[in-house]
Amino acid sequence: MISVVLVGTGNVSKLLFNAFLTTKEVNVKQVIGRSEKKLNYFKKSAHTSTNFKKLFKAEIYIIAVKDDAIIEVSEKMSSVDGLVVHTSGAIPMEALKVNAHTGVLYPLQTFTSGKKVDFKEIPICIETSEKDDLALLKRLANSLSDKVEVIDSEKRKILHIAAVFSNNFTNYLFTAAKEICDDNELDFNLLKPLILETASKISDMTPRQAQTGPAVRNDQKTMREHLSLLENEKHREIYILLSNAIKDTYG
Amino acid sequence: MISVVLVGTGNVSKLLFNAFLTTKEVNVKQVIGRSEKKLNYFKKSAHTSTNFKKLFKAEIYIIAVKDDAIIEVSEKMSSVDGLVVHTSGAIPMEALKVNAHTGVLYPLQTFTSGKKVDFKEIPICIETSEKDDLALLKRLANSLSDKVEVIDSEKRKILHIAAVFSNNFTNYLFTAAKEICDDNELDFNLLKPLILETASKISDMTPRQAQTGPAVRNDQKTMREHLSLLENEKHREIYILLSNAIKDTYG
Numbered sequence: 001m002i003s004v005v006l007v008g009t010g011n012v013s014k015l016l017f018n019a020f021l022t023t024k025e026v027n028v029k030q031v032i033g034r035s036e037k038k039l040n041y042f043k044k045s046a047h048t049s050t051n052f053k054k055l056f057k058a059e060i061y062i063i064a065v066k067d068d069a070i071i072e073v074s075e076k077m078s079s080v081d082g083l084v085v086h087t088s089g090a091i092p093m094e095a096l097k098v099n100a101h102t103g104v105l106y107p108l109q110t111f112t113s114g115k116k117v118d119f120k121e122i123p124i125c126i127e128t129s130e131k132d133d134l135a136l137l138k139r140l141a142n143s144l145s146d147k148v149e150v151i152d153s154e155k156r157k158i159l160h161i162a163a164v165f166s167n168n169f170t171n172y173l174f175t176a177a178k179e180i181c182d183d184n185e186l187d188f189n190l191l192k193p194l195i196l197e198t199a200s201k202i203s204d205m206t207p208r209q210a211q212t213g214p215a216v217r218n219d220q221k222t223m224r225e226h227l228s229l230l231e232n233e234k235h236r237e238i239y240i241l242l243s244n245a246i247k248d249t250y251g
Numbered sequence: 252m253i254s255v256v257l258v259g260t261g262n263v264s265k266l267l268f269n270a271f272l273t274t275k276e277v278n279v280k281q282v283i284g285r286s287e288k289k290l291n292y293f294k295k296s297a298h299t300s301t302n303f304k305k306l307f308k309a310e311i312y313i314i315a316v317k318d319d320a321i322i323e324v325s326e327k328m329s330s331v332d333g334l335v336v337h338t339s340g341a342i343p344m345e346a347l348k349v350n351a352h353t354g355v356l357y358p359l360q361t362f363t364s365g366k367k368v369d370f371k372e373i374p375i376c377i378e379t380s381e382k383d384d385l386a387l388l389k390r391l392a393n394s395l396s397d398k399v400e401v402i403d404s405e406k407r408k409i410l411h412i413a414a415v416f417s418n419n420f421t422n423y424l425f426t427a428a429k430e431i432c433d434d435n436e437l438d439f440n441l442l443k444p445l446i447l448e449t450a451s452k453i454s455d456m457t458p459r460q461a462q463t464g465p466a467v468r469n470d471q472k473t474m475r476e477h478l479s480l481l482e483n484e485k486h487r488e489i490y491i492l493l494s495n496a497i498k499d500t501y502g
Contacts, residue, residue, distance in 0.1 A: 168464030199450035207426040213419030
């Protein structure tokens, strides 16, 4: 059984904690956090502490905190032994300011507070500073997911950019669509089945094969008409840029 | 039972045909198309013809052809009696060049050849030129779906624009993400669970609540780094425009 100390009390920490509880491979010995109140969540099944000086000994320390707190938190753990990993897509492994061996355990998913997740289907990207630690981190990751990939910091950064396009920017387009509906007293709910099917199509075909609409048909008349109806300047700019990108890519 | 003649042999026509076969409300008497070969698909359960002069009498004629063929097809049906509807999101009802009453039956979904659909969950937007025809078209639409909405041509056009943002542009972002992965020898499949979850989140919360990422946090450092890593000029432009839109909207 792999002994783990979990640092952080947010969403990712909770989800990892619950997932580890259901495996026989991992024992979360301790959870560290700044807030006693937030630590309550973990108390039933692990020791908890707000004091970094009382860190337990463990094989793996998982820092599951916000990106901009990772360096600061790792500095407080400079003297631990074992393997210290963070869970971020954007932060390089080298940001971990510890004397111990380092690594990354990045679950490639968007996590929502209060919503259950099935880690089995979530790709987990791992990396270690020392080759010898890879087998241990892989064992831990495999206890969560069937899709474990060894990906170095540079490639993880690229993957994170692709994730920004797939998730953050996509979600913004949903926002724009909702604004267009709201401005015209149309119910955004009408678009939800379309949104789900758009994502689901990608399981069966490439985005290239799935591309439809006026831009890929180069249907100038419809595009001109859409632009004449779009009142929001931001929406117009996006319409023009993305329509041109579609035309350039598939034209 | 509502008698229907279906015009067109493409994807939407096939899907409507199959859906009507399973209802007791609708009888598809005839299918009209240009290609004998494509009409074969329908022969088992309806009369078929390539000749518009041999149109059967029916209560509703459904023109399910490509947008740019709707006017031309409707001109060939100028002498029919009954209600003539098309199935397009972008084309106004007035485009139908017939002496009969007109209407629209627009299923708001992206249809993929060979992929089954459950019409029950698909919003169907309807409209008729004559108020008296609305009940009939509503009955037909209700035989397909639980989500029938009366929406006029002007609002349908706006809804179609919102659909372009939700589907066409979103799918293009998946294309860009795949290009970023391919250029860096990363497996695009790693992003598929994220893409599915991004769409699924919208069922439970508004896009505003679901927005995450460096732009909404105004994390300048990460955004600068992403831009320095994006080599494709088109991707860079999209990154800048959409990040700014997110900052403006949620900042």
